[in-house]
Amino acid sequence: MGVMTDYFRAHSVPAIQAELTLHEGDQPATVGDWVAAKSVEPTVVLGQLIAFARDEPWTPATVNDRLVWPEGGEQDTTHEGPWITVLDDATRDTLATIPDDRVPALAARWATIEEVPPAADAAYLAELMAELIALARRARESGDSLLCWMSL
Numbered sequence: 001m002g003v004m005t006d007y008f009r010a011h012s013v014p015a016i017q018a019e020l021t022l023h024e025g026d027q028p029a030t031v032g033d034w035v036a037a038k039s040v041e042p043t044v045v046l047g048q049l050i051a052f053a054r055d056e057p058w059t060p061a062t063v064n065d066r067l068v069w070p071e072g073g074e075q076d077t078t079h080e081g082p083w084i085t086v087l088d089d090a091t092r093d094t095l096a097t098i099p100d101d102r103v104p105a106l107a108a109r110w111a112t113i114e115e116v117p118p119a120a121d122a123a124y125l126a127e128l129m130a131e132l133i134a135l136a137r138r139a140r141e142s143g144d145s146l147l148c149w150m151s152l
Contacts (some may be wrong), residue, residue, distance in 0.1 A: 081151030
């Protein structure tokens with residue numbers, strides 16, 4: 001089983017942190033704008049898509065995400081989730097500005113990376129990309145941050 005990942009947008013990271021603490025990491029009920037993206041974690045899998053979109057080589061710093069919940073989670077090696085990270089605005093904006101006509105080619109290239117689950121073909125990835133792009137566009141238009149909820 002892969003990592004469960006969902007992407008969402010939020011206007012206030014502190015409000016999301018408070019809600020997560022209150023509800024012990026359950027997905028925030030106040031957020032209604034989610035994209036389920038099983039096994040598409042931010043650093044490697046999403047990061048490679050972002051690198052392809054920018055026409056640059058991937059590095060672990062391509063997507064600059066920061067753990068926002070649980071507090072001190074970086075030090076707890078036994079914690080199996082959930083974790084919530086906030087993605088940098090440059091990642092949000094890269095996704096938001098991918099032209100729709102680039103999606104099929106980017107999805108085909110993304111499908112070739114070894115970290116993408118075997119069942120995720122280019123057609124599935126193109127649909128997922130369209131959802132992520134739309135989420136990023138709504139986030140950018142609203143001045144919201146993109147976040148990722150992850151659990152093992």
